[in-house]
Amino acid sequence: MLSQKCPAGTFCSATISTIGGLGSYPNKQSQSVSGGNACRQYYYCPEGTDVEIAISTTGYETILIQGAGYPSDGIITPPGYTSQDMTVCPTGYYCPAGTRSSSFAIPCPKGTYRGDTMGFDVEDCGLCPAGYYCENVATTSPVICPVGKFCPEATARPSDCPLGTYNPNTGIKESRECTLCTAGYYCPLLA
Numbered sequence: 001m002l003s004q005k006c007p008a009g010t011f012c013s014a015t016i017s018t019i020g021g022l023g024s025y026p027n028k029q030s031q032s033v034s035g036g037n038a039c040r041q042y043y044y045c046p047e048g049t050d051v052e053i054a055i056s057t058t059g060y061e062t063i064l065i066q067g068a069g070y071p072s073d074g075i076i077t078p079p080g081y082t083s084q085d086m087t088v089c090p091t092g093y094y095c096p097a098g099t100r101s102s103s104f105a106i107p108c109p110k111g112t113y114r115g116d117t118m119g120f121d122v123e124d125c126g127l128c129p130a131g132y133y134c135e136n137v138a139t140t141s142p143v144i145c146p147v148g149k150f151c152p153e154a155t156a157r158p159s160d161c162p163l164g165t166y167n168p169n170t171g172i173k174e175s176r177e178c179t180l181c182t183a184g185y186y187c188p189l190l191a
Helices: 028-032
Strands: none
Touching: none
16 A cells, blocks of 8 residues: 655644555545544644644734645734734734734834824834824824923924023924023023
């Protein structure tokens, strides 16, 4: 009796024939009966294997279909979504292809924000506009620059107006917008 290797996507731990060694079975028709069991989800089985090989799903969700021969045969969660149930990526975060759940979503960095759902790349995090600041990671809405400060584009933390100047307004974008102290007065403090 001539044996054939168990095909990719199956494992043959219960082989009938020993001709050809582990991972062989007598004929393709016996694949579902006496070996050649289809790999389970989160496992893959290269041609001729006698055991399922587990896929690491830490942080990223590779949804392997039953019977996958190689990890590339799986289906990866599309960008902007999380996990098998296709939950949209939350505001303030981005989710590259394969993100497992919202707890693995990546926060937009300081100095950026994302007010919409379904971000999939750091490029989807917008730079904090001039006149505003984005102090925390995962910012969803920029905060207007306070009195006594100025905030250029991508500001994570407002800067003080220089000594000898002041700023009575909010939303100042650069230091040259800070007002010089009026003659007869002095401005000894930053901001």
